[in-house]
Amino acid sequence: MKEPVNNFGRELRRLRREGTIKYSLAKLASLSGVSACYISKLETGDRKPTVSVIRKLSSHLGKKPNHLLQILGMTEMDFAATFANNLNQVKQQMSDLPEDQIEEIADYLTYLEFKASIHE
Numbered sequence: 559m560k561e562p563v564n565n566f567g568r569e570l571r572r573l574r575r576e577g578t579i580k581y582s583l584a585k586l587a588s589l590s591g592v593s594a595c596y597i598s599k600l601e602t603g604d605r606k607p608t609v610s611v612i613r614k615l616s617s618h619l620g621k622k623p624n625h626l627l628q629i630l631g632m633t634e635m636d637f638a639a640t641f642a643n644n645l646n647q648v649k650q651q652m653s654d655l656p657e658d659q660i661e662e663i664a665d666y667l668t669y670l671e672f673k674a675s676i677h678e
Contacts, residue, residue: 563603566629571601573619581618590614606630 574581574597587594592614599605607615609627616623652660 560602560604566607566626567601567603569626569629570597570615570619573621574601578620579618586615586618589618 574583574586581589583594583597586592587597590597592611596605596611597615600607600611607626607630609623609632612626613623616626
């Protein structure tokens with residue numbers, strides 16, 4: 559069996575083999591709906607994953623998708639991040655809310671995003 563050649567492949571194999579629940583390639587494939595051959599190619603670096611595949615795999619590996627996405631130099635934009643990055647647009651859509659309430663919502667969502675990132 560070919561050894562992983564990149565950080566993503568190493569981490570995927572580590573999570574699969576050493577995680578809370580240890581999976582064979584066949585078992586992870588069965589659970590996630592991603593073929594065992596494709597998972598093997600991801601682990602060895604012969605293929606690059608799509609965000610959709612990362613979501614499918616991470617849900618069974620006990621990690622959030624951003625854990626694996628960050629290894630690839632990517633992050634997945636979630637609602638809190640979208641809100642924080644588009645605050646002016648959100649303010650226009652929530653024009654009936656007072657400015658201080660919008661800022662409070664933004665602060666809280668930013669806090670939740672940070673809290674989620676330290677538990678990945």
